[in-house]
Amino acid sequence: MDKKQKVMISARKLFAENGFYSTATAKIAKEAGVSNGILFHYFNTKDILIQELYNDLKDRLFKYTADQIYKGATLKESIYTLWLASLEWNMENPEDFVFMRQFENSHYFNEQIYGNHRFVQMSLELAEKGIDQGILKKVPPMLLVQTMSGMVETSVTYLKAHPENAANQDFKDRLFELAWDAIKK
Amino acid sequence: MDKKQKVMISARKLFAENGFYSTATAKIAKEAGVSNGILFHYFNTKDILIQELYNDLKDRLFKYTADQIYKGATLKESIYTLWLASLEWNMENPEDFVFMRQFENSHYFNEQIYGNHRFVQMSLELAEKGIDQGILKKVPPMLLVQTMSGMVETSVTYLKAHPENAANQDFKDRLFELAWDAIKK
């Protein structure tokens, strides 16, 4: 594995464990088993490393979720699949979840960056389609997207605090009901 | 105003602007117009300052919202009042909103701390009452509470990015509809 990859993996882990600022670049390099200098060879600044990490995560989330939506699905099925895949991705990658929460609530984040990601674009298309079909509430599509993201976040947070429900498919479906009822007409 | 208060006000402002770690204690003291030493006289460590700030904010949110719920209100009215008051409090105190988002997504935060606040206790009581009355979905009350909080957060984030709607009461009512539909039976 190349050293850029190694740095990104270690960075994700340490950032999630200790936050952006409590994690020294030197520690990241050490954990990755590479020299201090090579980190700055690939990432000019610590901020750039953090930004790239975020973009990479969003890309991975996109690929993971988009793959699971099949062509002939109804709109509700597609949204359900997207919701469940997001939930499971976040449950399976707890470090990435923490990292993303931190990033999206930091000064690094803005709506511009957010709106341009393929994951958000895909979600927006679904929202618009649903509004056109009269299935979803007639509100700005971006609001529906953010509502769904927020509900995924709430669900993940709840399941982490109450892991006894994490494997219960019925309970997950119940969680989806809350999200769906929020956006459906 | 006593110097402890001055420190807390400056800290809230600077933390929200630059995050916990980019804000030096010395800068907080300077902004507050007090000496470096007095900050550590009142708050043994920077972490304690951050924790106290959070508790203080939650208390203030509780007072602000609880005051507006009147005795004879129906459950839906009470929840609406709570929701709207929370929304407005967050809109009117943008620094506090940012601070709270950062705190609740940092390692400082855990469910224990969260669940013990009066604000959450009050929300929990409403949720339980609603379930008993058959008005709200029969899911764990804490899930309903977190869902409502999440929806407030989503609404605030959306309104900040689209300020043209911020003064529109109809739009706010529309936002409440999404939240209400999520939790109602």
Add this chain to the structure above:
DNA sequence: AATCAGATTGACTAATCAGTCAATATTCTA
């Protein structure tokens, strides 16, 4: 007036950290 506890100061320190750089190693290309 004498005493005392708490408030307040700001210079100081030891540690930490992001980023640099000159040197060396490795890989690629012609």
Add this chain to the structure above:
DNA sequence: TAGAATATTGACTGATTAGTCAATCTGATT
């Protein structure tokens, strides 16, 4: 194979930071 380009090292630095401390001030109590 020569030479260019890129990868890699790790010691180093200048800046910043949380927290300390000895000294002074203030106001209340006896």
